[in-house]
Amino acid sequence: MAQEPIIALECVSKFFGHGEKAVRAAHDISCALHPGRTVALVGESGSGKTTCARIVMREYQPDSGRLLFRGNDATDTGSVCPKEYRRAVQMIFQDPFASLNPAHTVDYILRRPLALGQPHVKGRAADETIADLLRRVELDPGTVARKHPHELSGGQRQRVNIARTLAVGAQVIVADEPTSMLDVSVRLGILNLLNEMKRDIGVALLYITHDLATARYVAEDILVMYAGQIVEWGAVDQVLTNPQHPYTRLLLSAVPNPEIRFDNPGARLDPREVETIRREARHLQNRVVEVGPNHFTRCPA
Amino acid sequence: MTTVPLLSVQNLTIDYIGAQADFRAVDDVTLEIFPGEVFGLAGESGCGKSTIAYAINRLHKPPALIRHGRILFEGRDVLDLDEKALKEFRWHKVAMVFQSAMNSLNPVLRVESQFHDLLKRHRGYSKAQSRERAAEMLRLVDIPPERMRDYPHQFSGGMRQRIVIAICMALDPKLVVMDEPTTALDVVVQREILQRIDELRRNRGFSVLFITHDLGLMVQFCDRIGIMLRGSLVEQGTSEQIYHQPQHEYTKRLWASFPSLHGDPIKLERALG
Incomplete structure (x- = not known):
């Protein structure tokens, strides 16, 4: 991975509140997004995943650390033009029912970002582009373009959301739990689509989820987050097959697995043990240990 | 396992009455739940699994209409019961236990009064008796009894869900219907809660009707599973059978749509039709 990352977080921290009561939402977060690769950010609710996403989307300014876009500082005081950044970095939200304007047609929903993101595409060419975008996300332009969001299923809406990010010409897509509100049978279609975009268009993807199995399906690299810290990171297969941090192990052991029934005593999680792992993982862990090539974990200094 | 079912749903058919046409939400479903058993109902949204859950408790409201069928609980037809x-x-x-049960607690009442509500009505308990029972039930779900003086917002989502389960079990019901009880929670909390329910049903002997779309979880937790597709129960079997020898095409496709954590990651087919 000698290639320059398109987006990088360097030792980014974000606090909410002041003084004693300040909440450490993200602490010393570093990660890099490369074209054509996916980084999965996994963790439970409240672990700081969405805070990281919002920092990448420039919705929050980091309290310390740097957000780099092609090597340049992309925070408010930095040199990167906000418009250029917005064009390049787009987001797909969790709730496909709330993220499209119900008053507009799909055509309009795609035409606006196209006009803003790629103003040179006009008239007939714009029509063509919109049809192409819809075909790319496997929707039929002839029927879908005229529809309003309420006429589409959850999966179709999420496809429109993906097309919308492409309309602007996104190079980085932040997908915050894009499939958790969809039916199981359509989830895979969306994941396949994300994989295709990564492969064919070379977008960099930050995939946020609490589902380790889907993370394995779309990502090359994984970051496991707990209480605002990345406790373990590296290549997906290494982290998932050889987890080092107690929290990663806990997360893995709790993933539903039809092979192990609950009445199997070996499969039981001991609530006290779980509490201990949680309590200890909440402490600051400043020492980074290299487990292997592209596999790291943190432990208390 | 005894041969007399606790709950027996026979040829249940439920329509949602529409202006032009009726929508058949549940089509001729027959299933049985035995004492102490966990029965799982799996399927996608709109397949009618929640409609069945509601009907068992007679919670269905117009436009839902039970066309025919019987719901026998300990031999008595639930559909014939009068108000009392x-x-x-x-x-x-x-x-x-409803899907977002953690939001079904009354936000302006302390946890103890939510127990008292139920216990006074059904058992005529005094406040002191209710508190005692509440403490007992909270201990069962690993919540310190002192916290019954707290309000729902002072608990995390997982804890609220456990409180709801504790309230549900305060009267020692024979059957607990759980409609996606843990979908809104993360995996570790989900596991903790279901493991606890599994222990409790073994100790206290109640049955569970467990509804979810997560087949893997279902196989871990349930004794028998029914798979629903567009209102019909297309397959029924033990967890073993559903996992190792799914018969129906739809069951196989459902399995195929789960990315797995183990084994070959890229063996999946395209989205299901």
């Missing part, structure tokens, strides 16, 4: 008998039946015999 129904009040007796709900909570006492069948308790229900």
Whole structure:
């Protein structure tokens, strides 16, 4: 991975509140997004995943650390033009029912970002582009373009959301739990689509989820987050097959697995043990240990 | 396992009455739940699994209409119960945990009064008796009894969900219906809660009707599983059978749509039709 990352977080921290009561939402977060690769950010609710996403989307300014876009500082005081950044970095939200304007047609929903993101595409060419975008996300332009969001299923809406990010010409897509509100049978279609975009268009993807199995399906690299810290990171297969941090192990052991029934005593999680792992993982862990090539974990200094 | 089912749903057919046409939400479903058993109902949204759960508790409202069929609980048809008998039946015999149950607690009442509400009505308990029972139930779900003086917002989502389960079990129901009880929670919390329910049903002997779309979880937790597709129960079997020898095409496709954590990651087919 000698290639320059398109987006990088360097030792980014974000606090909410002041003084004693300040909440450490993200602490010393570093990660890099490369074209054509996916980084999965996994963790439970409240672990700081969405805070990281919002920092990448420039919705929050980091309290310390740097957000780099092609090597340049992309925070408010930095040199990167906000418009250029917005064009390049787009987001797909969790709730496909709330993220499209119900008053507009799909055509309009795609035409606006196209006009803003790629103003040179006009008239007939714009029509063509919109049809192409819809075909790319496997929707039929002839029927879908005229529809309003309420006429589409959850999966179709999420496809429109993906097309919308492409309309602007996104190079980085932040997908915050894009499939958790969809039916199981359509989830895979969306994941396949994300994989295709990564492969064919070379977008960099930050995939946020609490589902380790889907993370394995779309990502090359994984970051496991707990209480605002990345406790373990590296290549997906290494982290998932050889987890080092107690929290990663806990997360893995709790993933539903039809092979192990609950009445199997070996499969039981001991609530006290779980509490201990949680309590200890909440402490600051400043020492980074290299487990292997592209596999790291943190432990208390 | 005894041969007399606790709950027996026979040829249940439920329509949602529409202006032009009726929508058949549940089509001729027959299933049985035995004492102490966990029965799982799996399927996608709109397949009618929640409609069945509601009907068992007689919670369905117009435009839902039960066309035909019987719901026998301990031999008595739930559909024939009058208002008074129904009040007796709900909570006492069948308790229900809803999908976002953690939001079904009353936000302006302390946890102890939410227990008292139920215990006073059904058992005529005094406040002191209710507190005692509440403490007992909270301990069962690993919540310190002192916290019954707290309000719901002072608990995390997982804890609220456990409180709801504790309230449901306060009257020792024979059957607990759980409609996606842990979908809104993360995996570790989900595991903790279901493991606890599994222990409790073994110790206390109640049955569970467990509804979810997560087949893997279902196989871990349930004794028998029914798979629903567009209102029909297309396959029924033990967890073993559903996992190792799924018969129906739809069951196989459902399995194929789960990315797995183990084994070959890229063996999946395209989205299901």
